[in-house]
Amino acid sequence: MNRCAMPDKPILLTGFMGSGKSSVARLLAERLGCPLIDLDAEIVSAAGCSINEIFSSKGEAVFRQLESDQLQRVLARNECVLIATGGGVVISPGNRSLMREKGIIVNLDVSLEQVLGRLAGCNDRPLLAGDQVEERVRTLMESRQQFYADAHIRIDTNGKSVEDVAAEVLCRLKGF
Numbered sequence: 001m002n003r004c005a006m007p008d009k010p011i012l013l014t015g016f017m018g019s020g021k022s023s024v025a026r027l028l029a030e031r032l033g034c035p036l037i038d039l040d041a042e043i044v045s046a047a048g049c050s051i052n053e054i055f056s057s058k059g060e061a062v063f064r065q066l067e068s069d070q071l072q073r074v075l076a077r078n079e080c081v082l083i084a085t086g087g088g089v090v091i092s093p094g095n096r097s098l099m100r101e102k103g104i105i106v107n108l109d110v111s112l113e114q115v116l117g118r119l120a121g122c123n124d125r126p127l128l129a130g131d132q133v134e135e136r137v138r139t140l141m142e143s144r145q146q147f148y149a150d151a152h153i154r155i156d157t158n159g160k161s162v163e164d165v166a167a168e169v170l171c172r173l174k175g176f
């Protein structure tokens with residue numbers, strides 16, 4: 001497997017839950033030969049409990065604060081890393097401007113149908129717990145669409161394999 005040149009800035013993968021960020025990030029990090037940081041894992045480690053527990057015992061606002069804190073922390077190191085973000089990182093205007101200033105934002109675009117298929121039966125995403133999942137996912141996706149679109153690179157992932165998406169990202173990164 002060929003190594004590719006890593007840009008001299010962090011790469012931030014954004015996208016809705018189920019867009020394939022974690023799988024694509026693993027492959028990309030391997031091909032770029034760079035460290036991979038999973039922002040959700042950083043939050044869990046800082047909080048000492050799972051994302052489900054943070055949401056249920058402290059609420060979403062506390063989760064969002066932890067998310068912004070961890071984003072700031074990893075970007076302050078000014079290291080060339082690949083960062084897989086959580087789907088909601090784009091909600092905060094502060095997170096969006098920090099990501100734009102410090103790194104290259106790569107958004108993985110995905111359709112509602114693909115998300116619903118991929119997340120069926122998943123129980124580690126508190127925002128998807130409960131009834132009327134399709135309606136809630138649609139509303140959440142619509143409300144975030146403009147924020148996901150504000151990326152340096154946007155890849156349509158629908159119907160593509162993880163390998164294809166990673167290859168497309170690598171190709172588009174050559175311009176940076």
Ligand code: S3P
Binds near residue numbers: 085
């Ligand atoms: C969230 C996405 C999740 C996680 C949390 C909230 C969101 O990450 O950060 O459950 O608001 O979209 P993934 O996108 O990695 O599933």
